[in-house]
Amino acid sequence: MQIDQSTIGNDLLSRISSADFALLSADLVLVDLPRAMELSSPGQMIAHCWFLEDGIASMVATSRDGQETEAGIVGREGMTDVATFLGASHTPLRSFIQIPGHGLRLPVRTMTAAYAASETIRATFNLFAHDLFCQVAQTALANASYSVEERLARWLLMCGDRLGSDDIALTHEFLSVMLNVRRAGVTLAIQSLQGAGFVEPRRGAVRIVDRDGLERSARDAYTAHPRRELVK
Amino acid sequence: MQIDQSTIGNDLLSRISSADFALLSADLVLVDLPRAMELSSPGQMIAHCWFLEDGIASMVATSRDGQETEAGIVGREGMTDVATFLGASHTPLRSFIQIPGHGLRLPVRTMTAAYAASETIRATFNLFAHDLFCQVAQTALANASYSVEERLARWLLMCGDRLGSDDIALTHEFLSVMLNVRRAGVTLAIQSLQGAGFVEPRRGAVRIVDRDGLERSARDAYTAHPRRELVK
């Protein structure tokens, strides 16, 4: 059963030409993406690419001693893992579903074949890879230079962008793991942002109520929405 | 005056086939790379790619408020900037020469044409891009999870790898900017590593005297040498 390109919410898949889409469509499978589902694991061969339609996947950098920090996030504007079309059979990053949703699964073999066959697919996917690269570099900067509150603000904004929503359903505990800070530190940062009137805490969630204010809170840790370059 | 591939010390250029090399060689220009030379600047069009033969280039992530942190480094194993062949006309990163040396300059136009023309060039360069991506992700992790001393140890090891030397000629002041820590913090970290017998400070330089010890100091912030995957 073929998937109709016009019904697709993933930006990469909907933007490519119908000829390019035809290179992929036979092997695309619509799947549920429940919370915590692991999309790729460090050190393991990657079997599938994942194109998100909604929800958010997180890419975390890991070290052998168990440290984990989020390097980047991907929503409907992208896919995981770029290692596949860049020719690496595995990745040191762990990708998993942070906010559940739906997406499309594609065997790596089909991805690499289409990438090899079509210059326009390469152009589209390479730009996404570059975009993600920049996001990760920005995360490295944020982790070295900005306070917990600023990093949290950046993170909420990036999630909001990708969800197209101002409700971000994640616990303080979870946020603290992503940002590599204390759980109590997240609570304090949220309170501070709440005091300024930028967010409203809920149990198990945070709601953005003043996006501009939140952007100011993030200072320049949060810059442009990554889609901008692709969409322009 | 053509450049002979066999005389080239850059790993990317020496590894590609002679047919692939022929796509580039007419436009390659051998250049000196003095300290602080800017190879690409945030927000500006990229005119040339740079292939290092020795020395080290630094890629720093920048924000508008003037924060700067090193996201990754590149030596003879690679080039800058990956944005060129990934199809982005500019990059948010600033690249400059950290440790002077020599290299080859190539117009972006030639790079993109060769990338479009040759699947094997794509394979080689894409793997490098993925490698660099992983390095930057690891930097994001290090910045969030490790102490100044651990990050410094990682950084010295990465430099040593790329230089093929244990003498790293950089001042504390410079290191502090790269790591986004106090200059005095670098001094203390070096003293600690010296006390353990892993490095020896010189004026304007640090010498690695016990590589294994330094690796232990870096804990798991420093993992594998990035060349491993490419060379294997």
Place this chain on the structure above:
DNA sequence: TTCTATCTGTACGAAATGGTACAGACTAAA
């Protein structure tokens, strides 16, 4: 040699963050 600029070592309080613990609030299941 002498001078000057740069680099390094050291010190101090201030601020941010970590580690940990515990109580109250909320939610969902029994």
Place this chain on the structure above:
DNA sequence: TTTAGTCTGTACCATTTCGTACAGATAGAA
């Protein structure tokens, strides 16, 4: 409605790192 589990708010001290300052050491220029 009760109960158990989870989540959030708060507190305390320890540790790391920052900001800053200044003196001594070193290298190169005059």
